[in-house]
Amino acid sequence: MKKLFFYLSAIAAVFAFGYSCSKNVEYRTQNAPALQPSKNDENAGNWKPVLLTAPDEFAVPAPGATGTPDYIAQINEMKSWQQNMSKADQQSVKYWSAGAVLRWNEILRELVAKFNLPPYQNPDGTYPVPNAANPLAYPYFPFANPPYAARAYAYVSAAQYDALIAAFHYKKLYNRKAPYAVDSSVKTLVPRSDLSSYPSEDAVVAGAASEMMKLLFPGSQDYINKKMEEHVHARMMAGVNVRSDIDAGLALGRAVAQKFIARGRTDRAGAAGGNAAMWKQLEDDCIARGETPWYSLETPKRPPMLPAFGKVKSLLLDSMTLISLRPGPPPSTNSELMGKEIKEIYDIVTKPTREQIAIVHHWADGVGTSTPPGHWNEIAAEDWIKEKYSEPRWARNMALLNIAMMDAAIVCWDTKYFYFNPRPSQMDKNIKTATGVPNFPAYISGHSTFSGAAATILGHILPSRANAYDAMATEASLSRMYGGIHYRSDCEKGLEVGINIGAKAVDRAKIDGAE
Amino acid sequence: MIKKYIPFFVLALSCCYNASGQTEMDAIMMNKKQMCIGPMYTYSSWDHYWEGKYKRNNQNLGKVSTQSFLLGANYGITDNLNVMVMAPYVWTKASAGTLRGMEGIQDISAFVKYRYIPFKKGNHKVSVFALGGVSAPLTDYVADFLPLSIGMGTTNVTGKLMADYQWKKITVTASAAYIWRSNVDIDRSSYYDTQLRLTNEVKMPDQMQYHIRAGYRGKYLLAEAVFTRMVTMGGNDITKNNMPSLNNRMNASIIGGQFKYHMPFHPNLALTGGVGYTVDGRNVGQTLSISGGIFYFFYFGKRQTPNS
Structure with a gap:
């Protein structure tokens, strides 16, 4: 009898264990509350x-009257x-x-x-x-x-x-x-x-x-x-x-x-991939300037990612404004300053802390992810659920955020191919990275540019979170140094350019009639 | 006494990794009040892997190698009840590309092994075993960086049944194990497998492990051929040219051989070793692994032959 009791307890324990160890995962927005806007924004x-x-x-025809048999049939369908x-x-x-x-x-x-x-x-x-x-x-x-x-x-x-x-x-x-x-x-x-x-x-x-x-x-x-x-x-x-x-x-x-x-x-994105002649030209021009050109670190060597994306038309800014946002050159690849920046990255990647690697991976947003712009969409969306925005305000805020990040992509890619400078691991083979090396030139950091732009417009939309967004952008920017794939100049200049781009979106936000 | 469900991607699979003698993989027991303790080193590597079912190499990884150094101990509470504990330090490396390998203390695991002998007559002996075990990370290592992470980051609970038949010095052992694996928290805030998952918690499928071994079991020498089949009960394939992920459906069939040899001049000392090769797999590397170790046996009670 005592033995039977023991076995029954053991079986119960196994079931209790199984229950408490249920592996069902609740996704963060899976049970998001029904949207009940705090303001309708009927204007x-x-x-x-x-x-x-x-x-x-675009014309929308007047609806049928609500008393008609057709309308009543629609109510009944519902x-x-x-x-x-x-x-x-x-x-x-x-x-x-x-x-x-x-x-x-x-x-x-x-x-x-x-x-x-x-x-x-x-x-x-x-x-x-x-x-x-x-x-x-x-x-x-x-x-x-x-x-x-x-x-x-x-x-x-x-x-x-x-x-x-x-x-x-x-x-x-x-x-x-x-x-x-x-x-x-x-x-x-x-x-x-x-x-x-x-x-x-x-x-x-x-x-x-x-x-x-x-x-x-x-x-x-x-x-x-x-x-x-x-x-x-x-x-x-x-x-x-x-x-x-x-x-x-x-x-x-x-x-x-x-x-x-x-x-x-007609926004020129279709031609952003360029062609073999263009890729060669980028390399030759860089050599002619006396600099070490970027090379793909992949085997076999992969053509650079979308080298003509910098020519894409913005949804907000004209091409002169876009060019004016391009920063000055990175440190020369032969300079002492560049040597120091390479050394800094070597030192970081040789002894990374667990926290640094967590930061690298949290912000890596590489292959198989929704990309850095997607990560900022995630951050924004999950904050905005609490704000109970109307649908048009949700859309307006998303449009501002994403137009700013598309502009960040345009200016950043224009800068990358204008200077065509190499990644740390190309300059020093001993630099082993904590995340994949993106297949395009280093200066300026894309993550930093996206994050600067995103944090700036998001902080304008939701001022109570502005400091948090700035801290995230700084961390995202630093993550690329911790990962060993960018120099300090890439990150600091990228963040600065991103903030300037975000400011253009803020200017637009102030005059779009929603504030 | 070797850590068992090491990720195949990361390490060689158990049986290869696991040299012979008094482990949760075999039918050898420690006698009452007998204890063995010792280190083991394993080197494993692959340059081809299965991306889903598609076998390929990756020139941006080259040869991915893993080294592990573990300490293990096994103690006989009675002749039919053993407990064992082990923990490895692991290093990974890719020979090509820019990715940096990782290193650190991996998981601790502990097993309880119980034997029952229902039949013994003349030269024939049948034993059955029930085993239970747990393993858990000892450190906050990075799991979400396959194939260069040092472990899977899961806490595992294993239940296993095993049967052993011995005729004179020839033996055959077969076992089946169910491995419950906990979910893993990763550093990313979301991930995509077959859909976008807005969580940092990766849902881990459980695994089954089938194992057969057969060979010679003498007084000093133990030599066996082993076969292991590992099956993940769910999970997705690596999509084309994607990175592997923790919840991939990782399956593998591994053949190998293992030995243990007690020094006749000093039977307290035993050498162990083994090799394993992944002949077929899914979402794992085609690993070749070699291991070797030295174990020392203490007898707190009555002295007996090593391979009882």
Whole structure:
């Protein structure tokens, strides 16, 4: 009997152990609360758009009256879905209720991480180039590296922002009541709002984001479509939009996205990869200046990443302003100062502390991640959930952040290829790195430029966090020295240039009508 | 007495790493009040690895090598109940590219091994064993830097059943183990595997380990051929030209041989050694490993033959 008791206890202990050691992980935004904006921003139709010439540049037809049989049929369609909701449907409603801009930003970061993989070499030691026309064949299109990603975040965010400005213009113009305000028997599963429901702001975001993302990630069209359908269906199941609200929103979002797509086709990003003659020219010019040129540290040697990205057109700044943001030269590769900077990096990487390595890895945002711009999107989004911004304010803030980081990419890449200076491990073979060496010139540090720009605009948007953002930017910048892949000049100058770029976004924020 | 579920990517797999004699991998027991203690050195390396199921090399890593130096001890509480403890110091290195290898104290592990002999007649003897073990990192080493991290960073709990048949001096041993692995906290704030994970906690799949060994078990010499199959119960493949990650589906089939030899002039002293080669794998390096160690046996009780 005593023995039996012992065995039963042992079995119970095993189950208790199994239970307490459950490995389920709760993701940080998985249970984000339903968005209930502290301010509706119903005048967002008057905010200054990025590309639209006017909020009514794309026509949205007047909605049908709420008393018509057609409208009543739409209400009944909504109600019938509500009666047959599966557990997955309920989860979908909850997931999307956290915010349209938030969720599409997360989806975008996911696609960037998925596609942020450098192509594997050909048998002859050359590298294949991803082809947008054939995205499902290897090498998959795109290679979502940091400049590509910075541009993708900017275009998707800006398109959502312009689309929401247009949507809020029409909301005010048509002032169609929400279904629950028309029919008191409509159940709502998410917070109600006294905003006009036509066109649906969620559908506008879904339309703009999905249309942009299908262009940027053509190999994931099915996935993007599925998310878009799930999103708008969730809003109807939630009882906040009828089908005509959704259809008008999707159409408007897609129309606005088309304007950004047309712009994207002419912003010179398509030619950013350059060609063999250009790569050779960069090297020759650097030698002619008496400097040691950058070489790829990969085997086989990989062509430099997007050497003409510095020529890409900004969504905010003209090309003269962009060039004026380029810093002066790095220390000459032959100089005593450069020797000191190389020595400093050698000393750091030879005896790194555990904390330094943690900093390197926390900010590395390398292969297979959402890139440094994606990391700053993550930081911003998770802070903004608490701020209860309206959808247009979410989109406006995301657009400011990501336009600034795209400008950081442009200026940084322009600087990198203007000076073409080598990485520490090229100058001293004994410098072994704590993270991968990026395949492009060192000066100025991309992470520092992105982070300076991001922290500056984020601190303007949320002043209570400004000091924290500055500290993060400094840490992100230093992480590249700790990792052994940048000199001090790269990092300090990069941060400074980034802050200047962020200041341009702050100037824009002050006049866009949202403050 | 060797650390067992060392990441294949990082180290050779257990059996190769694990030389013969009184370990959680074999059917040898310490007698009551007998203790052995000693160091073991292992060198393992690979220059090809499986990216998912695709076998390739990587000129930006060259040859990835791991050295480990461990101390282990095994004590016989009774003839049929042993406890063992071990912990290694590990170094990693890549021969090409710029990435810096890592080093440090890895995981401590402890096992309890219980034997029951249901059948013994003439030259025939059958033994069955139940083993339980735990292992956990001794330091805050960086796990999320495969293939150059020194360990996986998991806390493991292992349950194992083993059977051994002996005819005269010929033996066959087979075992199956379930290895529960804890999640791992990494320095990154999010990661992508099959989707974007907004957490620094990596969900780790559990593992199964199957092991067969057969050979000669004499008074002083023990020599066996070994085969190990390690299977990860979930996890994703490394995508093309991506970095490996902690929660990859790491599988491996390893063949090898091990020996232990007690010095006839002084049986308290034993040399052990082994080799192992990964013949097939998934998301692991094709490792060749060689190990050697010296163990010293103390007899607090009645003296008996070494390989009882």
